[in-house]
Amino acid sequence: MHRFEVRVYYEDTDMAGIVYYANYLRFIERARSDWVREAGIDQLAMKVQGLVFAVRRVEADYLLPAVFDDQLEVQTTISQMTPARMIMAQKVWRGDALLFQADVTIVCIGAGGKPARLPAELRLLPVTPPT
Known part of the structure; x- marks a missing residue:
């Protein structure tokens, strides 16, 4: 399992003071990029070879809100893999509370x-x- 820390900044929140829903996608994207780098995969070298990763589908559940200054942890695992695609399970936690x-x-x-x-x-x- 890969772990990635995220701090919630004011710019991440909406008028209600909670994390704007689309920003969770940014948080998990950062975690995936970090995971790929730590796995030793050079995305720039891939691009030179004419290959890039693309998100084909996202199924998301928003469970609890995060707010300004929360320290979050994104946990990432591969849940399924075929030669042509992989499904990554990503969870955003605040302490013991699963938020997303x-x-x-x-x-x-x-x-x-x-x-x-x-x-x-x-x-x-x-x-x-x-x-």
């Missing part, structure tokens, strides 16, 4: 936006099926 969770389907695309196989080193990473 999403299943994000990631694909790899090549020249002209055509589907491509995920990098081999990525396909070797552990999968943690949902419980």
Whole structure:
């Protein structure tokens, strides 16, 4: 499991003083980018080879609000993997409270936006099926 810390800043909140719903997607994107880097995958080198990651689908549940100055933790695991796509389970926690969770389907695309196989080193990473 990958862990990524996020502090809620004033700019992340809406008029009600809670985290604006779309910002959770930014938080989990940052966590995925950090996870990819820590997994040793060089996205710039991939791009030179004509391959990039793309989000194909997001299924999200907003459970509890986060507010200004909260310290959050995004936890990321791979829940499913095929040669062409992976589903990442991402959860945003404040201490012991689960605030947000999403299943994000990631694909790899090549020249002209055509589907491509995920990098081999990525396909070797552990999968943690949902419980």
